[in-house]
Amino acid sequence: MNTIPPNPAILADRFKTLHYDPDERAVVLLNRALYPHQIEYVPCHTVEEVARAIETMVVQGGPPLAYAAGLGLALAAPTAEAYRQAAQRLLRTRPTADDLHHIIPAALERALAALSAQQEPQQAILRYVNGEIERGNQVSRACGQYAADLLQDGDHVLTHCIAGAALCWMLWIAKHQDKTIYLIPTETRPYLQGARLTAQCAKELGIDVTLITDGMPAHLMSQGMVDKFICAADRITLDGHISNKVGTFQIALAAHYHRIPFYVLGYDGPDPHTESADGIEIEWRDGREVLYCGGQRTAVSGIKALYPAFDITPPHLISGIVTDRGVFAAHTIRQYFNRV
C-alpha cells in the first residue's frame, strides 16, 4: 500500500468534507445535497443547526453524518444537562445507520467524564471525534484495499447510491494495480447520489463512468454488461443482513438471479448491538421528496408518495462483506470481531 499516491477524491478523506472550525466555533459541512453542482460549505453554529443539516441531507452516509453529529455535540453549552439534551437531539436525526448510535454515546461519555474531572469537555469531544474520523479514514483505505484485490482488469462494476471513502479507495488502488475498471452507478433517486457524488468521485479518480437509471441494473446484467455489484451498507447485522439505500435489495435479487457477485463494502464490520434485520429501524422520509427532482416538481399534483430511505438485503444474496479486516461470508460476519 505504500506505493499508492494520495487519493484525489474529495470524498475519500472525511476531513475534507467536514471539520470543526475553532475560530468560527462552527461545524463546517460540505453540502452533499448540492455537491458537485455547487461547492458550498455550510457552517453550523448550534446543535440544532447540525441536527437539521443531517436531517436535510447536507451531510449523508453512515459514517460522515455520525462524524458531523459528533462534532455537533461539541457546540452544546458545557454542562452535563446540555450535553445530554444535545445527544438526544442528534440521535433522533436518523435511525438506520449504526455509526451515529455509537459515536454520540461515546462522545457524550467523554464530555461527562471531562466535566467530572474538571477538564475541558469540548476538547474531549473533539479529540475523540477527530480520532474517529482519522480511524474511519484508515478503515476506508483498508476496506478499499481488500475490495480492490477482488476486482479483475476490465471489470464492469455496478454500484448504487454512494459507497463513500472505501469505494474511492477501491477504485484508486485498483487503478494503481493496473486494472481498468468501468464504473456503472445508478443515479439513485430521489437524491441522485449516484449521478452526483459517485460519478464525481470516479471522475476525480480518472475512472470511466457510465450512468444508468435505477430501473436498468437487471437488464444490463442480462446482457452480460455487469461483472460485479458493489455497494456500501448503513448497517450490518450480526447474522449478515445489510441495510443500504433503498434499491439495493432489488439489485441484489437481480445479481443473484444472474449469478453475478455482490460485495458489500462493510468498513469496520457489523453492528455488535444488532442481531438481525428486525433490529434495524428503516427510516421513512417525507414522501414529498419523491415528487421532486433537483428542486423541480416532476409528479402531477394531488398525489401521495412514499420514501422508505433504506431496504434490507438478506445474507443469502450477498457474496461477501469486505471490511478493514478482510472479506467475510455474510453468514459469518460475526467473526469480524475475532479477527484483528
Add this chain to the structure above:
Amino acid sequence: MNTIPPNPAILADRFKTLHYDPDERAVVLLNRALYPHQIEYVPCHTVEEVARAIETMVVQGGPPLAYAAGLGLALAAPTAEAYRQAAQRLLRTRPTADDLHHIIPAALERALAALSAQQEPQQAILRYVNGEIERGNQVSRACGQYAADLLQDGDHVLTHCIAGAALCWMLWIAKHQDKTIYLIPTETRPYLQGARLTAQCAKELGIDVTLITDGMPAHLMSQGMVDKFICAADRITLDGHISNKVGTFQIALAAHYHRIPFYVLGYDGPDPHTESADGIEIEWRDGREVLYCGGQRTAVSGIKALYPAFDITPPHLISGIVTDRGVFAAHTIRQYFNRV
C-alpha cells in the same frame, strides 16, 4: 359491461390523444412528453414531422405510436413510391413494440391497392387506421375487464411506466365493481411516465395514487405493501416472453421472490411473427437522456450514460397475460390465436 359509464381518463380513448385533422391536413398529437404538466397538441404536417414526434416521445406506447405512424402515412404524396418511402421512414422510428410493424405494412398495402384501383389512397389509409384505433379501444376495454376481474377489494397494485388504455379500463371497471384499488406507480425514469401519465390517469378516475421511485418496489413487497404487480408489454413473444419499459424485469424478479402475482396487460396478444426473446430488438436510446430530468441537468458533466428503453421478462416470472380474449399462462400465450 353495459352498466359501466364512459371512462373519464383521456388516455383511455386514443381518439382523444391523436387524430387526423382534414382541415389542417395534419396528424394532431397530444404531447405525452409534457402531459399533464402542459396540455399541448402538436400538429404534424409531414411524414418526417410524425416520425420525429415518435422518436422524441411526443407520442409513446406501442399502440398509440403505431396509430400516429399509420395516420402519418396518409400525409405522404399520393404515389406508390412516396408511400413506400414514408412507410420505411416510419418503421425506422422505434424497433421494439410490434404494433408499428403490423399497422404500417397493412396501411401501405391498402394505399397501394387503392392506387391500383384508382381510388383515394389517403382515404384508404385513414379508414384502415381509424378502424384500428377503434378496434384498439375495444381491445383495451375488454382487456381491462378481464384484469379488473382479477383484482380484489383493497388490492395495492404496483405498476411501472404507463400501461395505457387497458389500465384505465381495469381501474375504472374495478371501481364500478365496488372494489377499492390503491395504485402504486413507479415514477419510471428517465421520462417519468409513471409520475405523469399513470398518476394523471388514476387521478382522472378517482383512484388513490401513491408514487414511488424505481428503486423501491422490492422493499415495498418485503413489507407486505404490494398485492399485485401489473404492467403492459410492448411485445409478447409466442413462447411467453414480454418486452416492456426497462425496469419491468427487475420488478418481476422481486415479485417472483415475494410470491406476488405479476400480470401483464397483453391487449390483443402476442406478436405472431416473434417466436422468442431473441426476435425482439431492444431499442437503445440516446444515453444523454439519462443525464437530465425534466429538461434539467441532474448528472455531473463529463460522464457517459446508457439508455436501453426496454427489457425482457421471461415467462416463468409471469403469473398471467391478460388479453381481450381472457387470461393466459405466459407459456401458453400462443393459444390466444385459437380462442375467439
